[in-house]
Amino acid sequence: GKDKELIRSSWESLGKNKVPHGVIMFSRLFELDPALLTLFHYNTNCGNTQDCLSSPEFLEHVTKVMLVIDAAVSHLDDLHSLGDFLLNLGRKHQAVGVNPQSFAVVGESLLYMLQCNLGQAYTAAMRQAWLNMYGIVVAAMSQGWAE
Template sequence: MGCAISGLAAKAEFGDRTTEEAAGAAYPSEDQIQMIKESWKVIQDDIAKVGIIMFVRLFETHPECKDVFFLFRDVEDLERLRTSRELRAHGLRVMSFIEKSVARLDQLERLEALALELGKSHYHYNAPPKYYSYVGAEFICAVQPILKERWTAELEEAWKTMFQFVTSLMKKGYEEESNRQRHLALSPKERPDKKNTAL
């Protein structure tokens, strides 16, 4: 596996924070945004490959993540995963989200809306927030060999900052949707009275 932040180290690097702490995740600096955008120009040529590597590594380091993906839940052969059309398609969807995130780094409101919406949709996929930080860690491990000598500690920190920011918003979106669904599940008698709460 070889990547320093893969596996258990991902939790330490990316954190496993509460919502209140996550809401204060740092936004990448102007210099970090430029570094991310420049590196993305190289990475985007290999997005299908990166997506597959990222998810195969994710399932290697965190086999429990396969429970979220019913298509891959019972697949033990990692070679079969590497050639899976479904995994390739999912990897491309995730890479597309990363591409949109990078494109919106200069448009904070649009980036926030994108990440919150993705968090809400992950509630319906039954994909809990505890897995989100793992994807960022595996993405970083997957792109290091592609960027070769361009990869620096500063660039790694920039990508980590972006993923921490985005995953904190996804977690917030997941929790908002979870709360909304719980509220909808209550009978009208059990719901808080809106007239009384306005006082």
């Protein structure tokens, strides 16, 4: 219904330009929780946050995250079909030392990026629609910490 329309319309142009928008999202994430930067093992030799944000491996992760969001947006009618994929993705993040509570900060950063991009078009209803979808994705990934 309405939620899906709001998500699809707000992702339409964003999804065509994944890396720069993903970089805005992760810049915000590291501003909110700088310790998360150290979980990207290949970034340990970075002189500063800007170097890390522009490292090829890191930009690949940014692309991977944006592709998962893209997949969720394309599967809005059937998000549960992504369940196994997201469970395994959660397990991989458990293995690299991510605390599932950090996904809340990722969500805040996602909303920040949407707001930056959409300006006036970013509404309370749109924020809630994204929160609902992101909440389903995080719940599925969090199963990776369940056992």
